[in-house]
Amino acid sequence: MATTFEFPVLIGDVGGTNARFALVETRGAKPRLLSHEATAEHADPSSAIRTALAKDGSRSPPPRSAILAIAGRIDGPEVQLTNAHWKVAGERIGRDFGLSSMVVVNDYVPVAAGAAGIEPHDLTPVGPCPAVPGGARVVLGPGTGFGAAALVPYSAHLAIVSTEAGHTELGPADAFEEQVWHVLERVEDRITVETVLSGPGLARLHAAVTHVRTGRPRDKLDPAAITAAGLDASDPHAAEALALFSRLLGRVCGDLALTFLATSGVYIGGGIAPRILKVLQEGAFRDAFERKAPFAGMMRAIPTSVITVQDPAFNGLAALASEGDAFVYHGQVWRNGEGS
Structure with missing residues (x-):
């Protein structure tokens, strides 16, 4: 799978305990941390993303696309986290934030991508x-x-x-x-x-x-x-x-x-x-x-x-956003306008 992302790209590493969010503002840029959110304190991913973006204030334009890595098996349009109550649906998140595209991958996909250039x-x-x-x-x-x-x-x-x-x-x-x-x-x-x-x-x-x-x-x-x-x-x-x-x-x-x-x-x-x-x-x-x-x-x-390194998935997520053609990987992909 090769996906082209519009920048800024929201990236997220979603685990059973914490969800970490950052922005990649331009192609090739280093990710900029937004916040760490406790999974149990939010009803769903969109709630946590809203909180993370609100903490950033108006430092940068809103994201145009996103890629989230989650601790769960990517086997359908809605994925249940293995060790938390969230259900993650790329289309729902994409529509909630007016994104052009939304990708969801297993949480170790970006760690593997990051290992290529660690x-x-x-x-x-x-x-x-x-x-x-x-x-x-x-x-x-x-x-x-x-x-x-x-x-x-x-x-x-x-x-x-x-x-x-x-x-x-x-x-x-x-x-x-x-x-x-x-x-x-x-x-x-x-x-x-x-x-x-x-x-x-x-x-x-x-x-x-x-x-x-x-x-x-x-x-x-x-x-x-x-x-x-x-x-x-x-x-x-x-x-x-x-x-x-x-x-x-x-x-x-x-x-x-x-x-x-x-x-x-x-x-x-x-x-x-x-x-x-x-x-x-x-x-x-x-x-x-x-x-x-x-x-x-x-x-x-x-x-x-x-x-x-702290948050090792972030560098991998940034690599997937900026150098997507270099990698082949499985994930859930939603693009605005396709199948709507």
């Missing part, structure tokens, strides 16, 4: 491998949920492949993990990647690790509190949960690298990884990533990095 200073390596240009890349991230996409060279274009990798099954790989899995809280009777590799997933892991080590069930704690207690070693079960989280994340990163032959690297976004960099760098993340016989040699040559 600067080294926006990355923190996990492991010693240098980047290898020209191959496929994988971007993923544990946050409120778990998102993933691949950026695959295809002829003169870069194809962005959205996935629902967060909803694939994940099982134990050793005796301790089997004990954890036995008491781990399930979601809809499943243990998926997102069940454990997300903010709520870290809370589930901590509760399960504590249960295994003490023999007693315990209530789930706030993920931020678990992270803090694990990093300062004030709670040994929290530290063990972070170590397990790191190992599982390495395993899943390796699986996705194998799936897409991501020889140019795996880039980890989301809200959790930047906070636990020390655990990822010093723990079993890379060992779990590379433990993929008979391809361990290939895996050792694949770089893994944490995206440390």
